[in-house]
Amino acid sequence: MTRSNLKNMHPRNVLRTPPNYTKLPIKHKDFRRVCTLNLNGTVSVDFRNEHTLRELAKMMLLEYFDLKVEFAPGSWMPTLALRLNYVLWLEDLLEPLKLDTVRGIDIGCGSSCVYSLLAAKKNKWHMLALDLKEINIEYAQKNVERNELQSLIEVHQQPDKTTIFKSYFESPNATKDKFHFCICNPPIFDSNSPNLTRRPASRTVRTGSAEELTCEGGEVEFVQRIIEESMLYKERVTIFTTMLGVKSNLPKILDYLKAKNISNARTTEFHQGRTNRYNVAWSFHKEAIGDTAPNQKFCC
């Protein structure tokens, strides 16, 4: 990350001050094991090594949020700067609502359950964490228990990959409480695309299993499903949000919202080093999003 990029990070992001990679290995012994000490006293981290990335992610969550996290083998690896920018943007969107208690839904929480853990630990938000994969549910549940956040986070297995909120809301055990937001980092690639095997080489190792990274129609169709279900459950969730990994998909989603006559929408961009993400929020409630939170761009 460059200095100018760091300056443009969300104003409340603690990672605006770059981590001290020379001091952190002294404090965190598992992280120390994957670092290389150079002759001039500096420390190198191999971002192409999956095990190293796991230890880095675990160390960052522990150092900055006192969160102890384990990841399922081969599962999707969260980076803290990006996850934090998304949570901070949500804080901005929710602020005008002046809520005493906040309830959110984490669509596709992954094995780390990272968004729910951050939201609960940092803000004491109540979270419903949903995922399809059994192993992700097991790890997510253990991560919640490891951090003693059971009173704030409920983990629920999504039985049907074609639905988003429906199977939970229609289940007899579902809470009758309303939710104030949903957060989502959708599977990005189209499982039917022949280009999947010809993805460009990345400078860092790509983590995540096929089931976590792909779905029918890729992120566009996944988000279109969220939009469709948002129309069914407009009274159950105040602000719907999602992330997109591909810039050219943003206008497609905005066009889809327009086609569904949903005009109350906002976008933001997150730039973390070489990783760019594009977020959309929409609401059926006039008091939400409407007068506040202009479209924003955050870089880190």
Ligand SMILES: C[S@@+](CC[C@H](N)C(=O)[O-])C[C@H]1O[C@@H](n2cnc3c(N)ncnc32)[C@H](O)[C@@H]1O
């Ligand atoms: C890209 S990963 C994101 C993981 C985590 N939220 C993060 O940002 O690090 C997408 C996740 O969505 C889950 N998923 C896919 N389809 C889903 C569905 N219909 N309902 C809930 N989760 C789903 C996958 O199993 C995977 O864990």
